[in-house]
Amino acid sequence: xxxxxxxxxxxxxxxxxxxxxxxxxxxxxxxxxxxxxxxxxxxxxxxxxxxxxxxxxxxxxxxxxxxxxx
Amino acid sequence: xxxxxxxxxxxxxxxxxxxxxxxxxxxxxxxxxxxxxxxxxxxxxxxxxxxxxxxxxxxxxxxxxxxxxxxxxxxxxxxxxxxxxxxxxxxxxxxxxxxxxxxxxxxxxxxxxxxxxxxxxxxxxxxxxxxxxxxxxxxxxxxxxxxxxxxxxxxxxxxxxxxxxxxxxxxxxxxxxxxxxxxxxxxxxxxxxxxxxxxxxxxxxxxxxxxxxxxxxxxxxxxxxxxxxxxxxxxxxxxxxxxxxxxxxxxxxxxxxxxxxxxxxxxxxxxxxxxxxxxxxxxxxxxxxxxxxxxxxxxxxxxxxxxxxxxxxxxxxxxxxxxxxxxxxxxxxxxxxxxxxxxxxxxxxxxxxxxxxxxxxxxxxxxxxxxxxxxxxxxxxxxxxxxxxxxxxxxxxxxxxxxxxxxxxxxxxxxxxxxxxxxxxxxxxxxxxxxxxxxxxxxxxxxxxxxxxxxxxxxxxxxxxxxxxxxxxxxxxxxxxxxxxxxxxxxxxxxxxxxxxxxxxxxxxxxxxxxxxxxxxxxxxxxxxxxxxxxxxxxxxxxxxxxxxxxxxxxxxxxxxxxxxxxxxxxxxxxxxxxxxxxxxxxxxxxxxxxxxxxxxxxxxxxxxxxxxxxxxxxxxxxxxxxxxxxxxxxxxxxxxxxxxxxxxxxxxxxxxxxxxxxxxxxxxxxxxxxxxxxxxxxxxxxxxxxxxxxxxxxx
Numbered sequence: 001x002x003x004x005x006x007x008x009x010x011x012x013x014x015x016x017x018x019x020x021x022x023x024x025x026x027x028x029x030x031x032x033x034x035x036x037x038x039x040x041x042x043x044x045x046x047x048x049x050x051x052x053x054x055x056x057x058x059x060x061x062x063x064x065x066x067x068x069x070x
Numbered sequence: 071x072x073x074x075x076x077x078x079x080x081x082x083x084x085x086x087x088x089x090x091x092x093x094x095x096x097x098x099x100x101x102x103x104x105x106x107x108x109x110x111x112x113x114x115x116x117x118x119x120x121x122x123x124x125x126x127x128x129x130x131x132x133x134x135x136x137x138x139x140x141x142x143x144x145x146x147x148x149x150x151x152x153x154x155x156x157x158x159x160x161x162x163x164x165x166x167x168x169x170x171x172x173x174x175x176x177x178x179x180x181x182x183x184x185x186x187x188x189x190x191x192x193x194x195x196x197x198x199x200x201x202x203x204x205x206x207x208x209x210x211x212x213x214x215x216x217x218x219x220x221x222x223x224x225x226x227x228x229x230x231x232x233x234x235x236x237x238x239x240x241x242x243x244x245x246x247x248x249x250x251x252x253x254x255x256x257x258x259x260x261x262x263x264x265x266x267x268x269x270x271x272x273x274x275x276x277x278x279x280x281x282x283x284x285x286x287x288x289x290x291x292x293x294x295x296x297x298x299x300x301x302x303x304x305x306x307x308x309x310x311x312x313x314x315x316x317x318x319x320x321x322x323x324x325x326x327x328x329x330x331x332x333x334x335x336x337x338x339x340x341x342x343x344x345x346x347x348x349x350x351x352x353x354x355x356x357x358x359x360x361x362x363x364x365x366x367x368x369x370x371x372x373x374x375x376x377x378x379x380x381x382x383x384x385x386x387x388x389x390x391x392x393x394x395x396x397x398x399x400x401x402x403x404x405x406x407x408x409x410x411x412x413x414x415x416x417x418x419x420x421x422x423x424x425x426x427x428x429x430x431x432x433x434x435x436x437x438x439x440x441x442x443x444x445x446x447x448x449x450x451x452x453x454x455x456x457x458x459x460x461x462x463x464x465x466x467x468x469x470x471x472x473x474x475x476x477x478x479x480x481x482x483x484x485x486x487x488x489x490x491x492x493x494x495x496x497x498x499x500x501x502x503x504x505x506x507x508x509x510x511x512x513x514x515x516x517x518x519x520x521x522x523x524x525x526x527x528x529x530x531x532x533x534x535x536x537x538x539x540x541x542x543x544x545x546x547x548x549x550x551x552x553x554x555x556x557x558x559x560x561x562x563x564x565x566x567x568x569x570x571x572x573x574x575x576x577x578x579x580x581x582x583x584x585x586x587x588x589x590x591x592x593x594x595x596x597x598x599x600x601x602x603x604x605x606x607x608x609x610x611x612x613x614x615x616x617x618x619x620x621x622x623x624x625x626x627x628x629x630x631x632x633x634x635x636x637x638x639x640x641x642x643x644x645x646x647x648x649x650x651x652x653x654x655x656x657x658x659x660x661x662x663x664x665x666x667x668x669x670x671x672x673x674x675x676x677x678x679x680x681x682x683x684x685x686x687x688x689x690x691x692x693x694x695x696x697x698x699x700x701x702x703x704x705x706x707x708x709x710x711x712x713x714x715x716x717x718x719x720x721x722x723x724x725x726x727x728x729x730x731x732x733x734x735x736x737x738x739x740x741x742x743x744x745x746x747x748x749x750x751x752x753x754x755x756x757x758x759x760x761x762x763x764x765x766x767x768x769x770x
Binding site: 014039 | 170317681
């Protein structure tokens, strides 16, 4: 069985520090009004951006579970 | 390590030569779409997102990827994919910060942004960093090409009784000449269309190897269980071994690399700039990161995974001591038949050429904008009256010559890189040393309104000096941020040094910007002194001496750190003294906080963001050649368009991906519904065909 430092620790680090950059970016583009939510298409883009973060998080967690238990 | 030679059969080489020749002709065909340097470099800002996406695959996956990631896949397993699956974190910054700024400000190169946002001096320094980075990158691309081809070739080639020895440099020159030819004549449109073909071949060939490999080792279940457990994990071990660990690669690739790739890679940016609109560029970027990059990770790394499974299954078939850089070719040779091997190698050729061709095109763009034009403007004393057409022709010729010269420089750049043990190290060295200063400068410039010219110049000079010191004294300077990564004495902290370099540049930029008021007060006092001008010239001399001391390692570490600190202070003060920074001008439409203004500047008037329909119409030619089109009043209403709004007209056949299209403005409407009147230049630029229907889409 691979160690914690090879399985879940990198995952936690990736989505914690990556998340700081990602959510920091979301706050900046929202506050700067660059992502103007009055426009319908920008509301769609906001959903796409959040989807992408959780999409990769889920892919990585599935792959780690597969590596550990399949 | 074992090296492979002479794997290519005559059939394989016929396939490759036919491919080379075919792609050269195909690319050169698109020369007819180049009527200006805008067309040559940016493809006339006309393409659909899907065309950009596929062409990005071929470029992003190009050059070193097959060699590099197959090697890592062989040595460490599925974790070779992690560099392709950590690019999402900076997408908000890119999609709603940098991308709209790049498009709406109409900058043609990154250094040009530095001039608009900061000052001409910042542009000059940025140009040096950018050109060094790109020419070096081109050299690495060409070197990889040579390293891939040479093992496939026999020691000599006999043609008409002449025995020609095959050398690495000879192979590099031939390949560079072929690539240079179609980039030189075809420009960005050629690059995009050849990459479309190459991207598709690449994906097909990569999955072909994967499927053949899985079948060869006895199915997916057998393949999975042949891999040792550590090889199945998608992320590397946290901080060991020194040559492949998660935390180092996160900072080197996930942070510095991702921001560098999205913000600084001119080849990639030019693809997005050739999309028909910002939204179309966003779609291309999102689709690429969400779907194409994970697929590409499998395409480039799977030969290594299959290779590992093979060594576990039949150790005699593939020597586990094989050179990892040759694993892609070795595995493909084992699992495929002769014809298929040739095809796969042609696909590899495709990706290698894609990176090299877009680099040549991108460097030529930087050269034209940041070296050729400023020099031309400086010497603009000619009394001759020239027409716009003459100028455009001359520009296009200069761009083509620049492409040839850059290709030659790329060949020369391979000489020092060929001395590194592997392409990976040569590339890693370049990536970690030249990316952070530009990345931090762009990032702070776009997202931080307070970031000053003094801050950007200090980031470049002070930050890079601290980076040089870090490379010389890694045990003292990089160790504290190394997250427990062991230091390899030969190649110390290859990856985690990116964190130190990023922090050094960020720290300098932020500190200098926050001390802006102090600098201002000091400079005001200096100005009151009698010989203030001489004093500032002396301080420039001191900056140069300090830089030389750091570059040539004159002194101990404490002395050099103090020298860097003094130099950074002097850079801040001299910038404050000489550079006139007007926030009303230098921030207007140039940061994420003023995107709306950027749109207005782009259009030239108030923007109209009401969402309307896209209409279809038959085209007719007007007698005059003014840059506007006319549609009926009824159609204007459907589009919610007004006279003067920007419009995009395109051949309605979607499979052309916007190849036959043009941007213009709405003129006064008429009373003939379903008809659009266009000018002669629109017809020539887009090569519209008689009788074909056009779509008309209001932009803003």
